Amino acid sequence: MIRPFRHRAIIAVAIAGLINPVLFAAAESSRLGSRDEAEIRTVLSAQVTAWNRGDIDGFMKGYARSAATEFVAGDQLTRGWQTVRDRYRKKYDSREKKGTLTFSELKITGLGNDAAMVSGRWGLVRQKDKPHGRFTLLFRRTSEGWRIVHDHTS
Numbered sequence: 001m002i003r004p005f006r007h008r009a010i011i012a013v014a015i016a017g018l019i020n021p022v023l024f025a026a027a028e029s030s031r032l033g034s035r036d037e038a039e040i041r042t043v044l045s046a047q048v049t050a051w052n053r054g055d056i057d058g059f060m061k062g063y064a065r066s067a068a069t070e071f072v073a074g075d076q077l078t079r080g081w082q083t084v085r086d087r088y089r090k091k092y093d094s095r096e097k098k099g100t101l102t103f104s105e106l107k108i109t110g111l112g113n114d115a116a117m118v119s120g121r122w123g124l125v126r127q128k129d130k131p132h133g134r135f136t137l138l139f140r141r142t143s144e145g146w147r148i149v150h151d152h153t154s
Helices: 004-029 034-052 054-059 081-091
Strands: 070-073 076-079 100-110 115-125 132-142 143-154
Touching: 034 054, 034 100, 034 115, 034 132, 034 143, 054 081, 070 081, 076 081
Parallel strands: 070 143
Antiparallel strands: 070 076, 100 115, 115 132, 132 143
């Protein structure tokens, strides 16, 4: 006869044995392929290049051209590709304000086959200051390729 404690232990081990492969499979499915990760890195690199030439429109090509695209900074939420573009153009209306942009410490995490989260650091080098901070971006695979649909920058 199996004692109640042993019976519960056997059931717990059996359940863990069934659940563990399911969780492992779910984690595996959220990993991005190296090609997807490279495409996302290319988008970010193109943004830096465009910014550093003073090209806000080129920088904005990294964002999904959608009314649902969001940008969050501090307590401000900007929604819509055009509104995000207008915000950048107003805030960085001169070469001096744009400075030189860098991204670093990039970490890309798959969130399924068509979504990814990117976290990292941003920095600007300008004549008078060197603002910097962190960002979290949500990317979606679109018909144009990987694009930012949500940007939270601090």
